[in-house]
Amino acid sequence: MTEMILHEIAHARSGDKGNRLNVSVIAYRQEDYPLLVEQVTAERVRALFQGRGVGKVRRFELPLLKALNFVVDDALEGGVNGSLNLDGHGKSLSFLVLTLPIRRP
Amino acid sequence: MHIGCGAGFSGDRTDASAPVVEALAASGCPSYLVFETLAERTLALAQLERRRDPSAGFTPYLADFLRPILRRCIESRIRIVANFGAANPMAAGRRALAVAEELGLSGLKVAVVEGDDLLDAHGIEAVRRWPNDEDAELAGRDVIAANAYLGALPIATALGQGADIVITGRCTDSALALGPLMHEFGWAPPEWNRLAAGTLAGHLIECSGQITGGYFADPGKKDVVDLDRLGFPIVEATRDGEIVVTKPPGTGGLVSEATLTEQILYKLHDPAAYLTPDVTMDITGVRLRMEASDRVHVEGVQGRPPPPTYKVTVSLDGGYLAEGEISYAGPNALARAELAADVLVKRVKGLGINRPVRCDIIGAVSVFDDDRGLRRRGGSFAPGGDYRVRLSGSSDDRVTAERIAREVVALYPTGPAGGAGVRTAVTGRVRTVSSYVPAELVRPRVSILGAAGRGA
Numbered sequence: 001m002t003e004m005i006l007h008e009i010a011h012a013r014s015g016d017k018g019n020r021l022n023v024s025v026i027a028y029r030q031e032d033y034p035l036l037v038e039q040v041t042a043e044r045v046r047a048l049f050q051g052r053g054v055g056k057v058r059r060f061e062l063p064l065l066k067a068l069n070f071v072v073d074d075a076l077e078g079g080v081n082g083s084l085n086l087d088g089h090g091k092s093l094s095f096l097v098l099t100l101p102i103r104r105p
Numbered sequence: 106m107h108i109g110c111g112a113g114f115s116g117d118r119t120d121a122s123a124p125v126v127e128a129l130a131a132s133g134c135p136s137y138l139v140f141e142t143l144a145e146r147t148l149a150l151a152q153l154e155r156r157r158d159p160s161a162g163f164t165p166y167l168a169d170f171l172r173p174i175l176r177r178c179i180e181s182r183i184r185i186v187a188n189f190g191a192a193n194p195m196a197a198g199r200r201a202l203a204v205a206e207e208l209g210l211s212g213l214k215v216a217v218v219e220g221d222d223l224l225d226a227h228g229i230e231a232v233r234r235w236p237n238d239e240d241a242e243l244a245g246r247d248v249i250a251a252n253a254y255l256g257a258l259p260i261a262t263a264l265g266q267g268a269d270i271v272i273t274g275r276c277t278d279s280a281l282a283l284g285p286l287m288h289e290f291g292w293a294p295p296e297w298n299r300l301a302a303g304t305l306a307g308h309l310i311e312c313s314g315q316i317t318g319g320y321f322a323d324p325g326k327k328d329v330v331d332l333d334r335l336g337f338p339i340v341e342a343t344r345d346g347e348i349v350v351t352k353p354p355g356t357g358g359l360v361s362e363a364t365l366t367e368q369i370l371y372k373l374h375d376p377a378a379y380l381t382p383d384v385t386m387d388i389t390g391v392r393l394r395m396e397a398s399d400r401v402h403v404e405g406v407q408g409r410p411p412p413p414t415y416k417v418t419v420s421l422d423g424g425y426l427a428e429g430e431i432s433y434a435g436p437n438a439l440a441r442a443e444l445a446a447d448v449l450v451k452r453v454k455g456l457g458i459n460r461p462v463r464c465d466i467i468g469a470v471s472v473f474d475d476d477r478g479l480r481r482r483g484g485s486f487a488p489g490g491d492y493r494v495r496l497s498g499s500s501d502d503r504v505t506a507e508r509i510a511r512e513v514v515a516l517y518p519t520g521p522a523g524g525a526g527v528r529t530a531v532t533g534r535v536r537t538v539s540s541y542v543p544a545e546l547v548r549p550r551v552s553i554l555g556a557a558g559r560g561a
Contacts, residue, residue, distance in 0.1 A: 011327055011363065013320065015372035018145075018238075018537065024370035026363065051475035060376050064392050064405070065366050071374045077476050081146055081423050081536050084463040084497040087472035091320075096473050 002104040009102065010036060012094035019082075021075035021090045023097050026067040033066040039102055045070050048096055052077055070097070106135040106289050108282045108306065109339045109353075111187075112170055113313025115142040119169045121313065121337045124353035126174045128339060130181035135289055138178060139281040140170055140187035141311045148275055149420030149535040151191035152250040163197035164189045171204045179210055179269060186260055186281050190274040192250065194219050195552070198272045202555045213555050216263030218273040220549035223417055224251040227546065232419060237538040243421070249535060250420040253542065256382030256411075257303070259549040260284025266553055275418070277381045279307030282340065290344045294410070300384040301408030302346035305391070308379075309350055309368055309403070310338040316350060316368040318358035331357025348403040349396065360399040382415055382544070384408040414541040423534030425506035427498045429513025430467070432526040434491040441521035442466045442492040448520055449496045452512045460499055462509070467493040493526075499534075506531045 006012075009032045012025045025040055027033040042059040049057075055073035062069060080088040087093075109129050111122035122138065129136035142164045155162030164170075167189045178185055190197040198217035205213045224232055232251040233243040255273065257280035263271045265288055273281075283303035286292055292299045309316055316338045318329035329335075336356025341349040352360050369388055373379055379386040390405040429449075433441040446464035453462045464478065465471035469486040496513050500506040510529035517524060 007326070011321075011323065011367065013367040013371055015370075017372055017374075018539070020374070022370070022372060022374060024367060026366050026370075028363075051477060051479040053475075058374075062370075062376055062389060064390065065369065067366055067370060069370050069373065069376055081534055082499075084426075084461065084476055084499065085472060085474075086465065086467075086495060086497075092472040 004102055004104070005098065006040065006100040006102050007098035010098065012098050014090050014092070014094040016076060016079060016089045019074050019076050019079040021072045021093060023070045023072070023094050024067055025070070025097060026065065030066050033063065035102060035104060036068055037061060040068060040100060042070065044100060045072065045097060048100070049075050106137070106286070107132050107339055107341050108137045108139060108285060108310065110310040110313050110337045111138045111174065112140040112142055113311060113315065114144060115147055115164055115166060117142070117313055119166065119173060121335065122170070122174045124356050125337050125339060126177050126181070126183060128353035129183050130177065136181070136183045137285040138174065138183055138185050139310070140185070140189065141278050141281055142166070142170070143188045143191055143275060145418055145537055146420065146535045148191050148252055148418070149250045149537065151193070152420070155192045160196050162193035163191045163200065167197055167200055168204050171201060172208070175205060176208055176210060179213065184264065184268070184285070185270045186284060187271070188273045188276055188281065190217065190272045192222070192274065194272050194274040198554045201270050201272060213269045214267050215554045216266060216268030216271045217552045217554060218255065218259045218263060218271065218276070218549060219552070220259070220547065221252045221255050221275040223253055223542070223547070224248060226548070235417070235540040235542055237419060237540045239538045241538050243419070247422050248419060249422060251417055253415040253417045253547045254382065255547070255549050256280050257283035257287055258383070259551055261287035263551045264288035266551065268553065278311035279304040279381060280383065282307030282310060283383060286342055297384055297408030297410065298406070299346040299408070301386040301406045302342070302348055304379070304381055304384055304386045304408070305369070305388065305403065305406045306340045306342055306348050309365065310340050312368065312371065313337045314358065315371065316364050317352045317360055318364060321359070321364055321367060327363065329357070329359045333357065349400055350403065351400045360401055362393045362395055362401055365393050365401050365403065380412050382411055384411050413544055415544055415547045417540040417542055419538050419540055421536045421538070423536035424499055424501040425503050426532045426534055427500065427506040427509035428495065429510045429527065429529040430493055430495045431513055431516055431520070431524045432491070432493045433521065433523055434525070435523065436489045438490050438492050439466070439469065439486055439488050441523065442494050444521045445494045445516055445524065448516070449494070449512055453496070453498055453509055456508060458498065458500065458505065458509065462496065462498040465495045467495055471495065503531060
């Protein structure tokens with residue numbers, strides 16, 4: 001069993017629309033995609049944003065692109081037009097998702 | 106045919122389009138250059154400018170974007186499509202003609218696409234009555250702007266009328282590329298898969314350098330060469346809807362399966378249903394294949410009919426954001442920063458302001474934190490170091506916002522030891538909500554300016 005953070009095996013990008021955030025998580029290697037599907041769950045992503053009072057978290061699987069797409073409602077505490085956060089767009093938050101611990105059997 | 110991107114947002118580099126234009130000119134294919142400079146809230150700010158000055162309200166950098174490449178584009182028959190119009194497409198069209206004349210280029214045809222401005226078309230009472238996604242009550246509120254995201258058809262129409270330059274206001278970002286493809290290849294409903302391919306082509310290049318290594322580089326993990334002279338993207342499309350993404354030779358950056366995947370999913374929600382007025386795009390079947398260095402082939406995008414509604418961004422006055430920052434460094438800096446944050450929160454509450462205020466300690470945790478600072482409270486950080494306290498708050502009026510920001514300035518003589526480098530800012534804000542209106546309420550129109558020296 002190897003422990004690592006998600007950043008070791010995947011890259012990610014954030015985008016905002018109003019108060020809704022999407023984060024894509026993309027495996028560098030096809031053989032790591034099943035680890036993403038198994039361990040990078042909507043529940044774990046939701047827990048990362050818990051302090052922000054997030055709403056629904058949806059996860060979409062894109063096996064041909066070896067990617068997951070997360071859509072997180074109410075993640076931006078008002079979004080770019082209302083947030084008090086320095087990063088009202090949530091552009092940095094892809095790297096928060098990349099801090100998730102991952103175990104490789 | 107080839108479509109190059111000249112800019113992906115209003116503050117984009119103005120020197121990146123020249124290598125794109127050279128590559129387009131050398132291709133020998135029908136070529137277009139597109140500029141996307143209209144973020145969600147940019148239009149509301151432009152509308153406020155237009156209220157002050159009826160000849161203003163379009164992108165302030167229009168001339169900076171056009172001057173470096175316009176002559177070469179006209180000489181090489183590269184046509185330009187740009188959403189420079191913002192709140193005043195007609196004024197932007199006139200400005201584009203004036204720039205051409207300054208460069209000694211006469212006889213240009215500039216097409217202006219209007220009809221996105223629904224506040225102008227239907228009036229404030231109608232806009233207030235439309236349901237919105239946040240269930241915001243708009244009765245009695247000042248509506249600054251209400252603009253529909255137009256599709257690609259008016260752009261294709263304008264090109265069909267022989268325009269050298271097409272200027273739009275609000276339209277979908279992808280329409281800037283789909284319009285030329287519809288014009289050049291005759292794509293039209295019900296060729297949904299082709300319209301989806303054109304939409305994807307536009308979506309891929311709409312954020313300029315974000316598909317060529319920008320917003321991507323992560324040293325040691327995702328290395329990108331010469332980010333300082335990043336090449337902007339070019340998409341090559343065939344009549345059958347095949348797409349290749351590349352960038353100009355000799356420029357910095359990277360085009361790879363990884364850069365494309367990040368950009369395909371950028372701001373995309375349900376991958377099976379990306380909604381535009383032209384087509385509903387489904388990218389779940391998309392496959393990417395590296396053809397050569399900095400060349401990626403895209404296939405498998407599918408389309409379905411579009412929704413019967415247009416998305417409308419409604420902009421309202423959003424009050425003011427107050428911000429102030431102060432630094433503490435060296436031994437015990439974290440404790441001094443925490444003390445400063447505590448003082449600031451007490452002082453703002455003492456002003457009788459009942460809105461949330463937020464304090465971050467930059468260097469400990471800031472952008473990852475929430476408004477209550479739970480990550481900072483639960484975290485553990487070095488007691489000495491180089492920390493910067495950031496206070497932010499909001500107000501409906503500017504005077505109160507300035508009062509909040511001044512509390513940070515006042516820390517110089519009244520706060521913890523060694524407080525340094527205060528900066529404050531008060532910024533006007535715009536609040537936006539989205540409405541979805543029946544398509545028949547949106548009537549795009551195309552006007553042609555110029556063409557003095559040529560037949561129409």
